[in-house]
Amino acid sequence: MEKLTTDEPSANTSIVPIADRPVVLALIKALPQGTVLLGGDVTGRSAGIWRTDHLKAQVLVRPKTTEEVSLALKICFEHHQSVVPQGGLTGLVEGGLTEPQDIVLSTERMTDIEEVSADERTLTVQAGVVLQTIQETAAQHGLMFPLDLGGRGSCTIGGNLSTNAGGNRVIRYGMARDMVLGLEVVLADGTVISSMNHMIKNNAGYDLKQWFLGTEGTLGIITRAVLRCREEVVDAPTALVAISSFDALIAFLKHADQGLRGHLSAFEVMWHNYYTLVTTPPANSHAPLSSQWPYYVLVEAMGSDENQFSDVLASAIEASLVEDAVLAQSSQQQASLWALRDDVAQTFQFAPVFLFDVSLRLPQMESYVAAVNLALAERFENPRNFVLGHVGDGNIHFAIAVGGDSAEDRAGVEAAVYAPLEALKGSVSAEHGIGLEKKPYLHLVRSEAEINLMRTIKRAMDPRDILNPGKVF
Numbered sequence: 183m184e185k186l187t188t189d190e191p192s193a194n195t196s197i198v199p200i201a202d203r204p205v206v207l208a209l210i211k212a213l214p215q216g217t218v219l220l221g222g223d224v225t226g227r228s229a230g231i232w233r234t235d236h237l238k239a240q241v242l243v244r245p246k247t248t249e250e251v252s253l254a255l256k257i258c259f260e261h262h263q264s265v266v267p268q269g270g271l272t273g274l275v276e277g278g279l280t281e282p283q284d285i286v287l288s289t290e291r292m293t294d295i296e297e298v299s300a301d302e303r304t305l306t307v308q309a310g311v312v313l314q315t316i317q318e319t320a321a322q323h324g325l326m327f328p329l330d331l332g333g334r335g336s337c338t339i340g341g342n343l344s345t346n347a348g349g350n351r352v353i354r355y356g357m358a359r360d361m362v363l364g365l366e367v368v369l370a371d372g373t374v375i376s377s378m379n380h381m382i383k384n385n386a387g388y389d390l391k392q393w394f395l396g397t398e399g400t401l402g403i404i405t406r407a408v409l410r411c412r413e414e415v416v417d418a419p420t421a422l423v424a425i426s427s428f429d430a431l432i433a434f435l436k437h438a439d440q441g442l443r444g445h446l447s448a449f450e451v452m453w454h455n456y457y458t459l460v461t462t463p464p465a466n467s468h469a470p471l472s473s474q475w476p477y478y479v480l481v482e483a484m485g486s487d488e489n490q491f492s493d494v495l496a497s498a499i500e501a502s503l504v505e506d507a508v509l510a511q512s513s514q515q516q517a518s519l520w521a522l523r524d525d526v527a528q529t530f531q532f533a534p535v536f537l538f539d540v541s542l543r544l545p546q547m548e549s550y551v552a553a554v555n556l557a558l559a560e561r562f563e564n565p566r567n568f569v570l571g572h573v574g575d576g577n578i579h580f581a582i583a584v585g586g587d588s589a590e591d592r593a594g595v596e597a598a599v600y601a602p603l604e605a606l607k608g609s610v611s612a613e614h615g616i617g618l619e620k621k622p623y624l625h626l627v628r629s630e631a632e633i634n635l636m637r638t639i640k641r642a643m644d645p646r647d648i649l650n651p652g653k654v655f
């Protein structure tokens with residue numbers, strides 16, 4: 183792959199001890215005490231959730247304000263210093279991985295909730311606020327922030343926005359980019375772009391925030407955001423249903439969406455083997471529905487009333503779209519159904535596990551999953567492929583275990599997943615992003631012209647290639 187050219191040679195080849203490097207000395211001098219961490223305080227940190235390795239970087243800067251981020255980047259820019267932004271490190275595509283010469287810019291101390299406007303239904307926050315804190319703050323003010331995903335307790339809004347996270351309610355509320363009204367970022371040279379817009383409508387020229395949403399920290403560091411909330415939804419009827427065929431599943435999605443009249447807020451599918459895994463010991467000793475069916479769907483309808491929801495389920499059973507169903511009777515039962523869906527970590531019983539996040543058209547899903555399983559069986563002795571996903575959004579996740587994780591195993595598993603996907607013109611990343619992990623496969627989804635345009639944008643906005651270099655392309 184072509185290497186991005188920079189306007190001047192990199193200074194990262196220095197053999198001076200890290201703490202004595204001019205860039206580090208300049209950062210320590212310019213920033214308040216306690217902002218720059220070195221050595222074991224950095225290398226002792228985990229490289230990411232679900233990872234067993236540690237940070238390779240030896241310097242970590244943890245600013246508290248946009249001004250400090252700007253100052254840090256200005257210094258790094260002057261010294262041609264690579265900077266890797268990090269939020270909660272729950273990303274699943276190696277987007278926050280570091281090399282020894284990198285400096286980490288962590289938003290862990292940027293945790294202010296600056297404003298809650300109940301009338302405008304907005305929250306103004308710093309980038310390091312944890313998603314669950316945002317959800318809870320919104321709820322305390324009678325609002326709802328619709329972004330939700332399994333990593334909610336650790337991931338930050340800055341990470342969510344820079345990966346354009348999807349999650350559980352995309353079918354109703356869209357992805358992270360649809361929940362942002364204003365954004366503040368710091369560019370590679372330290373310039374602050376503050377577009378803290380509060381209006382839903384604002385077509386005055388380019389919508390600059392889009393450059394930074396989903397671009398994985400390669401074009402700028404997100405420091406603050408104005409988030410769009412909704413009025414709090416009190417009722418969210420939730421059910422788990424069993425389905426006997428993929429055709430019935432597709433028909434049930436349409437049936438539910440039509441019948442719920444705009445209230446369908448989640449349509450999460452668990453394939454038989456994932457459902458069995460999370461409902462049997464050691465994961466669990468209770469299965470809400472018997473495990474004889476090929477598909478299980480968690481359906482949620484925020485704002486729907488119980489009667490409407492029950493009617494839709496009853497008519498689906500009558501039309502033989504649904505074989506069996508359990509309707510949550512309390513918020514505790516709702517939470518326990520969601521806990522099954524979110525319990526992906528159970529697949530680690532079979533570690534090492536390769537995780538995938540692909541998207542494709544709904545009618546192609548059944549044959550695609552069959553093609554992946556066939557390709558795995560041809561290559562490996564006893565492969566396991568746990569399948570689940572936000573199927574209402576065309577998004578499937580695989581957790582694949584083949585007994586090893588050698589380079590050869592990885593190549594074999596990736597070929598099994600991506601070769602049939604390429605033929606169907608699906609995407610190698612539905613919601614997690616590209617990072618380093620999916621980088622070799624970006625060309626399956628994006629044309630050469632598209633990737634070249636991405637490079638042109640990167641060069642224009644980060645001419646010294648200091649922001650998360652080497653990630654995405």
Ligand SMILES: Cc1cc2nc3c(=O)[nH]c(=O)nc-3n(C[C@H](O)[C@H](O)[C@H](O)COP(=O)(O)OP(=O)(O)OC[C@H]3O[C@@H](n4cnc5c(N)ncnc54)[C@H](O)[C@@H]3O)c2cc1C
Pocket residue numbers: 231266267268269270271272273274276277278289309330331332333336337338339340341342343344345346347348349350398399400402403404405613614617650
């Ligand atoms: C249990 C679990 C469930 C998940 N479920 C979902 C899901 O349903 N849907 C989904 O989309 N994702 C999901 N994810 C992955 C998802 O990408 C992350 O959870 C989250 O969005 C990343 O936030 P973070 O703060 O942890 O970012 P990090 O992991 O720290 O960083 C992610 C990327 O963003 C960059 N970055 C971080 N902060 C900033 C910033 N302030 N400015 C610029 N760049 C920045 C990093 O350099 C990196 O490239 C899940 C992860 C886990 C562990």
